[in-house]
Amino acid sequence: MSVKDDLTSVQRSLDELNRALGRLEQQLGREPLDVRRVRTDADHLRESVALLRGAQPAESPRPAIVPVPIPEAPYDASLWRDADDEGLGARDRRAP
Template sequence: MSTSEMLELNRTIDRLRRCVGSLRSMYGDAAPVRRLDNDLERLEIDARELDSSPPRTSRPSEERIKVSDTPYDASMWRGVDDEGLGGLHYGRE
């Protein structure tokens, strides 16, 4: 991530930490508050990990499938409806 993105992420985590602290003062040591605190800890761990690793700059290569330009065998279409043309029935040769 860029420096500005990491700074914004860390600021947001800090704001969430303050908010969860306020919730703790209202709800005490309730299970949902403990889960939020655990989630924040995981966010901090992931943010540190992202900050210490370089971002990927290139896209992974995608497998390409070659499609032949040669015409299909006309017998392959014998007896098939042309659904895109309203289901016309006519002989193909």
Template sequence: MSLKDELTDLQQCLDRLDRTVLRVAAEVGDSLEIRRIRTDAAHLRESVALLGAPTPAAGAGGPPRVELITIPDAPYDSALWTDSDDEGLGARDRHAP
């Protein structure tokens, strides 16, 4: 069988599952478990639809390229930290209570 045939068969199984869940829900009522089964079945249906969707060509529509920024190993200018607090120690001009 081809992939398309397999996905069609899977769709039919999901249709049968939906009908069965409706019949069971009519007997036991709309409980938390039935709602979870419906949600899970909907997720399965979405996943099957994604499997059947055409895949984009390589490089087209893929994730955007991220520009890498090189950070030098040279020490930072100490003037950047003159008015900063040391994490966990508090301000330099105050004492702990």
């Protein structure tokens, strides 16, 4: 799951908690201190999730992978004329 999906899932859970608290308040007939405390905590969680959602960078699409063509023709030998063989040194000198 992506972060966006997880935040959406948390938001849905908080919405369900809010609905359940509303039903609980109706059943109890009044708003007891404990229910008020839970509702306040749920509101704080809702604000925190909103902050997390706002802090997430916008998802940008991945750049397309562009294949780099590699020619089948052999390289020009003149490209390697003055090159040293790695670990062997220059052709006209002895290796260390």
